[in-house]
Amino acid sequence: MMIDPARWTDAERTAFYARRQSRNRALGILLFALVALFFGITVVRMTDQIKGAPAAAAAP
């Protein structure tokens, strides 16, 4: 059962906004870090495949 936001005190409302903002910031940073990580992994894996391709092609 969720408490009706209309019954919050001013202090509770302020705390709610502050914590929601902190959660949203953390989530934003996390998503950005994941994008950077996936990009980095993709570059490394593709580079490995490109380096390996000539050797594989030259193999009998």
Add this chain to the structure above:
Amino acid sequence: MNQMATDATQGGAPPTLFADWRDYFALLKPRVMTLVIFTAACAMAVAPGSLHPMLAFTGILCIAVAAGAAGALNQWYEADIDALMKRTAQRPLPAGKLAAGEALAFGVILGIGSVVMIGLALNWVAAFWLAVSILFYVVVYTAWLKRRTPQNIVIGGAAGAFPVICGWAAVTGDTPLFAWILFGIIFLWTPPHFWALALFMEADYAKAGVPMLPVTHGMPETRRQILLYSLLLVPITIAPTLLGLADWAYGGTAITLGAIFLWMAVKVWRSTATVPAGMVAEKQLFKFSLLYLACLFGALVADRLLLP
């Protein structure tokens, strides 16, 4: 106390709009995660072969996140007994900062995400062992053993040991004898470490109804078991050198640290203290066991990487 906390303590569904990122972070058991990351990273460093730094970072990150996921699922399942123990009463769930469903969803998403990611970025052998480590900790240790048998720590110790297998497999794609020796070191280290803690936290475990060895078999038997497991632990730490898998720089460290560990275990065995305030030897062993494992794995990395 605000309305939300009041509502939570009165048994209603705890409203969680006040949770912030720190509460989610606390679900990951960051202090436990530290040792898991360290041992897995050491296994990655010791394993033959090399990884691109980006992939090595991804592997360690996935292992850390998986450990955190297991911690979150553990806290979700154990919220009732956590609320009864001083050491754990302030965790986010018993404190009413997060709802059980949120912790469950958080743990499941992180667990699946870490396994899939290590599988895609590195290899599926590592992903398999990572999934095993999460399931072992959550299902075998937390849900099955912990509340049923005083052997919970002995078998559950494997959960903390799987990350080294995973770290090794991330580099090589297989799990040879050396990796399983590292597994064995952590497996045999776990009982003396946790039973030393359980001795001076016995009252808490008894209150929560957790059948830890001091609660079910008494303190003298626990002290005897600590000594027995310490006697098993030290030889396996020397095994890598005896089998020619590590040099004597590691072997010397293992023998020296092992002698200190055994000396402390003997002190615990001879101790007759029954109240936590008097359990100096037990507290010393608990603290030293953390340093012991860190130094042992550190020496192994130094032996493999720094020496010719």
